[in-house]
Amino acid sequence: MNASISTYDWFLKQDLSRYAGKWVALVDKRVAASGSNVEKVLREVNLKYPNKKPFLTKVRSRLSVL
Amino acid sequence: MALIYRFKKEKLEDGTFVSRPRILVTLINNGKPVDVTALIDSGCDITVIPRGIAKYLGLDLTGKKTKLYGYTQSTDVIESNVNISFVGKAERQSVTLSNVLVLVPSNDEEDDVILGVRDIFDEFDITFRKSGNKIILKKVSKSRY
Numbered sequence: 001m002n003a004s005i006s007t008y009d010w011f012l013k014q015d016l017s018r019y020a021g022k023w024v025a026l027v028d029k030r031v032a033a034s035g036s037n038v039e040k041v042l043r044e045v046n047l048k049y050p051n052k053k054p055f056l057t058k059v060r061s062r063l064s065v066l
Numbered sequence: 067m068a069l070i071y072r073f074k075k076e077k078l079e080d081g082t083f084v085s086r087p088r089i090l091v092t093l094i095n096n097g098k099p100v101d102v103t104a105l106i107d108s109g110c111d112i113t114v115i116p117r118g119i120a121k122y123l124g125l126d127l128t129g130k131k132t133k134l135y136g137y138t139q140s141t142d143v144i145e146s147n148v149n150i151s152f153v154g155k156a157e158r159q160s161v162t163l164s165n166v167l168v169l170v171p172s173n174d175e176e177d178d179v180i181l182g183v184r185d186i187f188d189e190f191d192i193t194f195r196k197s198g199n200k201i202i203l204k205k206v207s208k209s210r211y
Contacts, residue, residue: 002153002154002155002156002157002160004090004092004101004153005090005154005155007101008071008090008101008103008153011074011103012072012074016076017077017078017079020079023118023176036176037118038116038118038119039117039118039119039121040118041118042100042118042119042122043122053092053099053100053101054101055101055102056100056102056103056119057088057102058103058176058178059076060076060086060178061077061078061079062078062079063078063084
């Protein structure tokens with residue numbers, strides 16, 4: 001199984017509600033960075049793990065219509 | 067061959083739960099990739115990518131300016147293009163759509179990546195099976211057109 005799908009499967013089982021309203025970047029099945037500004041989150045992860053592909057998700061905490 | 071994803075059960079601030087069709091895609095520009103969960107939205111005409119991700123990937127943000135109309139408001143957006151890979155269990159199963167037209171909001175309000183009808187629904191037959199917790203994307207055979 002490729003690493004991206006492995007992280008996706010892990011992500012599906014996680015309760016990330018403590019990061020409500022934020023972007024969360026996962027690396028190696030753990031939260032590597034989080035914040036309201038997605039570009040900053042990505043750059044932070046890129047600095048910490050320059051050779052890893054970040055896995056990004058937005059944590060929504062309210063009922064929403066797109 | 068089909069790509070299968072799941073609904074993500076998410077806890078809201080009032081303690082209730084919702085399930086959202088979050089699938090995994092890789093956005094790629096000039097060889098720079100980001101894995102991101104994206105929502106499939108048949109009510110959205112074109113795919114939308116947050117400005118912050120577009121800037122990180124170095125997407126061209128000098129394209130045509132237009133407006134995206136939502137339920138109660140409109141947003142200024144810029145047209146751009148990105149490669150979108152729909153990630154499969156094995157590398158060989160992944161399907162990459164090249165140069166997909168996307169809209170990037172002009173402001174810094176940041177929301178999910180939204181996969182809209184244009185291009186995405188042209189390339190895949192999409193089945194939602196909430197009861198079986200499956201979202202199934204089947205590549206459309208071009209011979210049907």
